[in-house]
Amino acid sequence: MTAESTLSAEALAADRLQRARAALQGVEVRMGAPSQGWQAPTFPCAENLEAVIPAGLRRGQVVSVTGSTSLMLALVAEASRDGAWTAMIGMPHVGVVAASRRGIELSRLALVPYPGVHAAAAAGACLEGMEVVLLGEGLALSFADRRRLMTRVRERGAVLVVAGPWEGAHTSLTVESHRWLGLGAGDGRLRERQLTVAVGGRAHGNARRVTLTLDEDSGARWVRPGVRQTLGVHQTLGVNQTLGVNQTLDEGVA
Amino acid sequence: MSAPAVVVTVRRAVLWVPDWPVVAAMVAAGVGADAPAAVLHGRGLVAVSAAARRSGVKRGMRKRVAQRTCPEVELLPHDEGRDAREFEAVAAAAERVVAGVEISRPGLLMIPADGAARFHGSEEALAEALVTEVAAAGYECAVGAADGLLAAIMAARSSALVPAGHSQEFLAPAGVQSLSLAAMERTQRTAVDDLASVLTRLGIYTLRDFTALPAGDVLARFGQVGMWAYRIARGEDVRPPVLRRAEEDIAVEYVFEDPAQRVEQLALVAGLVAGQLDQALLDAGVRCGKVRITARTERGESLERVWRTDVGSRAGAFGRHMTDRVRWQLEGWLSGTGQGGGPEPAPLMSLGVTAEDVVALGAEQNYLWGGTSGADSRAARSLDRVQGLLGAEGVLTVSEQGGRSPRDRVLALAWGQEAPPARKVAHPWPGRIPDPAPATVLAIPEPIAVLDAGGSPVVVNRRLALSAPPTWVRHLVTSPKHRRPDEGGPIYGEVVPVDSWAGPWPVVERWWSEDGSRSAYLQVALDDGPALLVAFSDGGWVLEAIYD
Structure with missing residues (x-):
């Protein structure tokens, strides 16, 4: 008898689960945003950015980047190369050649350099039809506009990368320092850069710091030692080595 | 060597206008036909007029040498587009005599002779009719007929009519250099010239000597170019003539009675013209990939832009789409805010739209991997909406172009507009700021x-x-x-x-x-x-x- 009752309870539970799923599907169809419609939950992202966004560039999320246009471009480059359309709104000074070198496909890129008072409408329209939208700094967006844009990003399964702070961003990346390698005192050229990025935001716990190398250039290690030392050398040059030099000097004098 | 095999050929007549590049350049520049003139391309002359040749100017001469030989020689720039454009007049004249012609290259027309000769009575009559008609258009030409490509071209150069079946004898005494006459493109011509020079150094001077070689050896020694030359020298055809049919452009032009200056007035006309073009496209059963909008001003200047369109001929959509484009172009121009510093604003005399990239309805090409993706058309629609909100220049498409400073290396155009880059990326650009590019x-x-x-x-x-x-x-x-x-x-x-x-x-x-x-x-x-x-x-x- 007990066996029979557990069996009927299990059947009941399965039935309830099925009904719940059907109801959920009905709601999704009514709202016109079935989450299964997104082919993949994340956009592809470059390997060296894994430290910065370990979960990848997730659809439906907002990423705010402060202090580096290159980092914005690098975040979305793989997605664009993979076939996503990209809009850059309110970024009149973006370096198109840099975008192209990072891997953004220029034939699938549209710039809206000066949206003016229509910033919210333009961003909304772009989110309707494009998967990756980049917003520049200083756009005329009210708090309500921002909430609305976030909702739309979630509905469309797009991704919004914003320059400057953005309340409620899932990930917020703040570039704290740049360090360029390859320049000397009048010679060399810019070759490789290291960014220190503070990663925070709603989807993360406490902020953590990550060092990221962009524009990796193996030739940068070959700069003459007197001109500019690489970061690695700085770090390993500890107290002991300095002491060692002093000791040998003392011995020499003695 | 085996007995000459029977070769299958098409009997063809060739119409040849001597020194076509220089003739076209002289017509375009308004130089008299008897003035000494030459066309200069790069470092040497590519074509020389008869008068200049009499005074000693030759093809391939350097500019300075040519000017020393004949100080009054008029040097004209090289322009393949102009050559092809001007030749249209000759082709049209020939088409009044025969039904279909093939333009092998500007300056050379090919006509299948059989049917046309039967229609006109004889080949002599056909040749006479062609020469008369082209002379009426204002050009001097020579006509010849023979079996096979090279024989026909050689016949035209000497105004000869070679009887059927005698092409090989006609060609036999010609030098191997004449092979390059049958080459239609510049790269092919250089390859054939190289071949001819090698043959001369090997002691093979005439086509008779060349065709006496075994075909297999020619293929083994000279490859594809050699085999092509061998077949041409035997009087064979490499391919049958491809005839063209004259087709009118699908274009609509509106001439203002009074020069128009106000944007509202233009917007109304833009709608009308776009609707007419849409109707013309529908009547012809085609759709177009690009539209060229041309506006002419009172001062005789013209403002031209090409816009891409993928709206197809959905009822009314194309008309509205084009109305917007025309209005944007004219508004931006009349208010003087257009990019690139166009001509001075002035009242408009006429407005024309021409359909380009025309394909039959239902024959649009898809991309290699899958059809026109839904994502592309969705993105295009949303960008059109933003463009409607902010104006044509509010949404830009960008591409890379040549240049030194980071700013010069970007070409930005209004979304949907097409223009070639002003500077080529492939050029060397010494002194360019090295990569990485600034963000x-x-x-x-x-x-x-x-x-x-x-x-x-x-x-x-x-x-x-x-x-x-x-x-x-x-x-x-x-x-x-x-x-x-x-x-x-x-x-x-x-x-x-x-x-x-x-x-x-x-x-x-x-x-x-x-x-x-x-x-x-x-x-x-x-x-x-x-x-x-x-x-x-x-x-x-x-x-x-x-x-x-």
Whole structure:
């Protein structure tokens, strides 16, 4: 008898689960945003950015980047190369050649350099039809506009990368320092850069710091030692080595 | 050597206009037909008129040698587009005599002779009719007929009618150099010229000697080019003539009774013209990939732009789409805000739209991998909406072009508009700022102060030496990203220490023209901050780009 009752309870539970799923599907169809419609939950992202966004560039999320246009471009480059359309709104000074070198496909890129008072409408329209939208700094967006844009990003399964702070961003990346390698005192050229990025935001716990190398250039290690030392050398040059030099000097004098 | 095999050929007549490039250039430049003239391409002459040849100017001469030989010779620029365009008149004249012709290259027409000769009575009659009709159009030409391609071309050069089946005898005494006459493209012609020179050095001077070689050996020694030449020399055809049918452009033109100046007036006409073009496309059962909009002004200038369209012929959509494009183009131009500094605004006399890239309805090509993706058309629709909100120049598409400074390397056009880049990327561009490219390129350079250790401004002297190593940089108070150009003079802020720097790299551009520039670039890495690209010109430093 007990066996029979557990069996009927299990059947009941399965039935309830099925009904719940059907109801959920009905709601999704009514709202016109079935989450299964997104082919993949994340956009592809470059390997060296894994430290910065370990979960990848997730659809439906907002990423705010402060202090580096290159980092914005690098975040979305793989997605664009993979076939996503990209809009850059309110970024009149973006370096198109840099975008192209990072891997953004220029034939699938549209710039809206000066949206003016229509910033919210333009961003909304772009989110309707494009998967990756980049917003520049200083756009005329009210708090309500921002909430609305976030909702739309979630509905469309797009991704919004914003320059400057953005309340409620899932990930917020703040570039704290740049360090360029390859320049000397009048010679060399810019070759490789290291960014220190503070990663925070709603989807993360406490902020953590990550060092990221962009524009990796193996030739940068070959700069003459007197001109500019690489970061690695700085770090390993500890107290002991300095002491060692002093000791040998003392011995020499003695 | 085996007995000459039977070769299958098409009997064809060839119409040849001697020295076509120079004839076309003289017509276009309005030079009299008896004046000495030549067409110059690169370092040598490519075509020489009869009068110039009489005074000793030859093909392949250098410009200076030609001018010394005949000081009054008129040197005209080379333009393949012009050659093809002008030849249209000759082709049209020939088409009044025969039904279909093939333009092998500008200057040379090919006509299948059998049917046409039967219609006109004889080949002589056909040749006479062709020469008369082309002469009426204002050009001198020669007509010949023979079996096979090379024989027909050679016959035209000597105005001969070679009887059927005698092509091989006609060709036999000709030199191997004549093979290049049958080559229609420049690359093919160079390959055949090389072949001819090798044959001459091997002691094979005439086509008779060449065709006496075994075919297998020719293929083994000279490859595909050799085999092609061998078949041509035997009087064979490589391919049958491809006939063209004359087709009218699908175009609509509206001529204003009074010159139009007001935008509202133009908008109305734009709607009308777009509707007419839509109807014309529907009537012809085609759709178009591009539309060329041409507006002519009172002063005789014309404003032309090409817009891409993928709206197809959905009822009314195409008309509305094109109305917007026409209105944007004219509005931007009449208000003088159009890009690229077009002609002076003036009242319009006429407005024309022409359909380009025309394909039959239902015959549109899909992409290689899958059809026109839904994502593309969705993106295009949303960009059209933004463009409706902000105007044509509100949404830009960008592409890379050649140039030295980061700003010069970008070509930005209104979304949907098409234009070729002004400068080619493939050219070398010595002195270009090396990669990596800056991520922020200021649309208008901002003044910046570059100071030495003592705080006085650094200058670059005539010999491109810096007065002192740059130690400090002073930005403007307002961040260059947010500063509007109309906000008064520069106000500098705190000084920032320079970590390392490289340069100066001098770039002198277009000194011969008004938009020439002379500047020296400096890459400056700031302490713990982004690197900057600054330029020194006219005694002051400007911030060109930020590597942020």
